[in-house]
Amino acid sequence: MSESESAAGRCRVAIVGSGPAGFYTAEHLLKRTQLPIAVDMFERLPVPFGLVRFGVAPDHQKIKAATRAFERIADDPAFRFLGNVEIGRHLSVDELCRHYHAVCVATGAETDRSMGIPGEDLAGSHAATEFVAWYNGHPDYADRVFDLSVERVAVVGVGNVAVDVARILCRLPEELAATDIADHALDALRESRVRVVHVLGRRGPAQAAFTNAEVRELGALAGADVDVVSEEIDLDPLSQEEVARRDDRALRRKLEILRGFVGRPAAGRPRTLVLRFLVSPVELIGDDRGCVSAIRLVRNELYRDERGSLRPKPTDRTELLPVGMVFRSVGYRGVPVPGVPFDHRAGRIPTEAGRVLDPETGGSLPGLYAAGWIKRGPTGVIGTNKPDAAETAECIAADLRSGAAPEPIPPAGALDALLTSRQPRVLTFADWRRLDAVEVERGRPVGRPRVKLVTADEVARALAER
Ligand code: NAP
Numbered sequence: 001m002s003e004s005e006s007a008a009g010r011c012r013v014a015i016v017g018s019g020p021a022g023f024y025t026a027e028h029l030l031k032r033t034q035l036p037i038a039v040d041m042f043e044r045l046p047v048p049f050g051l052v053r054f055g056v057a058p059d060h061q062k063i064k065a066a067t068r069a070f071e072r073i074a075d076d077p078a079f080r081f082l083g084n085v086e087i088g089r090h091l092s093v094d095e096l097c098r099h100y101h102a103v104c105v106a107t108g109a110e111t112d113r114s115m116g117i118p119g120e121d122l123a124g125s126h127a128a129t130e131f132v133a134w135y136n137g138h139p140d141y142a143d144r145v146f147d148l149s150v151e152r153v154a155v156v157g158v159g160n161v162a163v164d165v166a167r168i169l170c171r172l173p174e175e176l177a178a179t180d181i182a183d184h185a186l187d188a189l190r191e192s193r194v195r196v197v198h199v200l201g202r203r204g205p206a207q208a209a210f211t212n213a214e215v216r217e218l219g220a221l222a223g224a225d226v227d228v229v230s231e232e233i234d235l236d237p238l239s240q241e242e243v244a245r246r247d248d249r250a251l252r253r254k255l256e257i258l259r260g261f262v263g264r265p266a267a268g269r270p271r272t273l274v275l276r277f278l279v280s281p282v283e284l285i286g287d288d289r290g291c292v293s294a295i296r297l298v299r300n301e302l303y304r305d306e307r308g309s310l311r312p313k314p315t316d317r318t319e320l321l322p323v324g325m326v327f328r329s330v331g332y333r334g335v336p337v338p339g340v341p342f343d344h345r346a347g348r349i350p351t352e353a354g355r356v357l358d359p360e361t362g363g364s365l366p367g368l369y370a371a372g373w374i375k376r377g378p379t380g381v382i383g384t385n386k387p388d389a390a391e392t393a394e395c396i397a398a399d400l401r402s403g404a405a406p407e408p409i410p411p412a413g414a415l416d417a418l419l420t421s422r423q424p425r426v427l428t429f430a431d432w433r434r435l436d437a438v439e440v441e442r443g444r445p446v447g448r449p450r451v452k453l454v455t456a457d458e459v460a461r462a463l464a465e466r
Helices: 020-033 051-052 064-072 093-099 128-135 162-172 183-190 214-217 237-246 249-259 382-402 413-423 429-446 456-465
Strands: 012-017 037-043 079-083 102-105 126-127 153-154 194-200 224-228 273-278 279-286 292-304 311-323 325-328 354-358 364-370
Touching: 012 020, 012 051, 012 093, 012 413, 020 037, 020 051, 020 079, 020 382, 051 413, 064 079, 079 429, 093 102, 093 364, 093 413, 102 382, 126 128, 128 325, 153 162, 162 194, 162 214, 162 273, 214 273, 224 382, 237 249, 237 279, 237 292, 237 311, 273 354, 279 311, 292 325, 364 382, 429 456
Parallel strands: 012 037, 012 102, 037 079, 102 364, 126 325, 153 194, 153 325, 194 273, 224 273
Antiparallel strands: 279 292, 292 311, 354 364
16 A cells, blocks of 8 residues: 555545445546545455445446446546455544545445335345345355245345346346356356246336336346236326326336236246236245245235325235245445444435534534435436535535635544554555456456456455466
């Protein structure tokens, strides 16, 4: 680790987290504020890119190409990546605040929301976020076990994460083998005996959270026929009224795509993906071994709530769907960062335009900022983080210009000595470039974009050998 070329004499900004929000904040600070700024980006894992590496599906390599822009940001001599450093363990937020003019938390939303129904803790009931992290080679999830010997699976939720999970379960092994899916997941999915994947929406097709490109892709899967229940695709009067009122072309297109699935003859593909609407899970049923064996669903109707949104309301009609595994995909949730205020109900840091708010006074805390999902909640695509990060970076820049950001006491570079005394194995962006080259080299002979290094041991060995 060497001090960034010109940290002395520059305003020092620490960014916690190396996903899209962290990189876009760094980019805006370094390229667009016209201020002399040096950025240190701290990452708990040895490798950068957060959600792009560990969240974006491996069969969506075009989306993963966002990392090329991040690499260009990292080329700036005033930027440093400090991997393997956990804020709250190796350094506290207080210490960061003492050493930097500004500290920006961009840690994303690291956990999931639960459904709050009986049976959710049975074996075979999982968070979709864990499955995603597992197949993407996140080191914390590498040893998770998903019983892919079951034939029927339910995915609860109809957002893009639910679609990702369903699609990965339905992909042919040879399709997965052309991606950078983690080797352990590729091996397990090759042996998968899953035959039917039910994706369950609690509201109607007009309220589905998935985007058009994602649902269209389901209809083009080589490994699965898509099926829908025709009467669930028909819009109820409230949805018809809403669709007419909103006059939203993308929504109309989404409904056309879904209607196109009605009555589509099965083409004999090895799996079936069933998209369901207006059903809510009310209970997961276990067998005598304590494993999920079925999911009890209630059929819903829609009503308009006091704020004008169409919400689901249970009817007295229920259904028992036999499944051996359930993934809840009902949204991500932020995790508190020690020393930073947190709104536990909303699952994010309270902010105003990126400035962190003091819950006691309601005023902003000088020098403390947030960007991305931990600031606004888990919504939007990768690009949504650009304007979000720009807003936060502009707050930082304004406070640096006005002198509202506190002046750090120790000189630039003092933090490095403190950090190496607590974590001797800090990884730099140069280390990441070496790891990247190893992964790409491992992928080349087998026609894959890369073969990921997953565990801390694999990473350490690759760095030692190179
Ligand atoms: P999301 O888009 O918010 O979808 C969550 C889904 O869970 C919704 O269908 C929601 O239904 C449902 N849900 C919530 N609580 C429920 C409950 N108790 N019972 C049943 N269903 C429930 O979240 P996400 O799928 O986790 O995605 C997070 C963000 O990442 C989104 O902005 C997404 O677009 C983005 N993303 C993008 C891509 C891509 O571009 N390819 C891939 C992955 C993720 P209601 O609408 O009824 O609340």
